[in-house]
Amino acid sequence: MxxxxxxxxxxxxIAGTACALRCARAGLSVLLLERAEIPGSKNLSGGRLYTHALAELLPQF
Structure with missing residues (x-):
């Protein structure tokens, strides 16, 4: 490593993972750190996913 x-x-x-994905796709070397066993498990997203932004980030989703 x-x-x-x-x-x-x-x-x-959600935000950290989206940022990491966008940066990696731009060719940057990314280190994504999470203290929990499950990513994002400490906080909640509020239950909303904006489909237009999600489609731009993950077109195959």
Missing amino acids: EDDCDIIIIGAG
């Missing part, structure tokens, strides 16, 4: 990266993202909830 390399010791350096372009960006470090703290938290693998």
